[in-house]
Amino acid sequence: QSVLTQPPSASGTPGQRVTISCSGSSSNIGTNxxxxxxxxxxxxxKLLIYDNNQRPSGVPDRFSGSKSGTSASLAISGLQSGxxxxxxxxxxxxxxxxxxxxxxxxxxxx
Amino acid sequence: EVQLVQSGAExxxxxxxxxxxxxGSGYSFATYWIGWVRQMPGKGLEWMGIIYPGDSDTRxxxxxxxxxxxxxxxxxxxxxxxxxxxxxxxxxxxxxARGYDSSGYLYSYYMDVWGKGTxxxxxx
Numbered sequence: 001q002s003v004l005t006q007p008p009s010a011s012g013t014p015g016q017r018v019t020i021s022c023s024g025s026s027s028n029i030g031t032n033x034x035x036x037x038x039x040x041x042x043x044x045x046k047l048l049i050y051d052n053n054q055r056p057s058g059v060p061d062r063f064s065g066s067k068s069g070t071s072a073s074l075a076i077s078g079l080q081s082g083x084x085x086x087x088x089x090x091x092x093x094x095x096x097x098x099x100x101x102x103x104x105x106x107x108x109x110x
Numbered sequence: 111e112v113q114l115v116q117s118g119a120e121x122x123x124x125x126x127x128x129x130x131x132x133x134g135s136g137y138s139f140a141t142y143w144i145g146w147v148r149q150m151p152g153k154g155l156e157w158m159g160i161i162y163p164g165d166s167d168t169r170x171x172x173x174x175x176x177x178x179x180x181x182x183x184x185x186x187x188x189x190x191x192x193x194x195x196x197x198x199x200x201x202x203x204x205x206x207a208r209g210y211d212s213s214g215y216l217y218s219y220y221m222d223v224w225g226k227g228t229x230x231x232x233x234x
Binding site: 002031032033035037039043044045046047050051056088090092094096097098099100101102103104 | 226
């Protein structure tokens, strides 16, 4: 089972702001940087946020990341129908000496 | 353009061996990590391990250590994931992805370019 815990689902209406949490521990989020990936159905994951709050080129500024202690969050503002996909957090874990993904959150646009 | 091209879908029987590939282009293959990620049908992402083609430094997730072998041939910019004896539970989509780490100690590691995935089906 994953060591990073996310809510299974999150929802909002178009234009709203939605936040997804990612809870870890001192051996992963507490020490290392957090990344977020977006996965559309039937496609490979795409890097959305790296180094806690950095957006790769091409990612809209509607997506933002933050970290505090052993938790991290992804915020999606101005929610759009195309945002209705899966999101995964991830971080290096010093105890496991490996990279760990969160359990994943499916966003629904109501 | 930076891209990773994975080998095609595979259908195998339990007990058979398999080696799938991931060819990088558009960047210096030897100087970035290549990682492998499993996604079982309808499930989340599982990190399997990584390799640094420049010196073949390889790390495995404890969940996959001893179950698979990760290798790379930097001369042809290709990484591999192999099984010696497949099980039905290995049925999944397998992604390779380029890994970047600015820290030198992997604490800021992330996967920035992904292949399209290789579907592996193991069935008798």
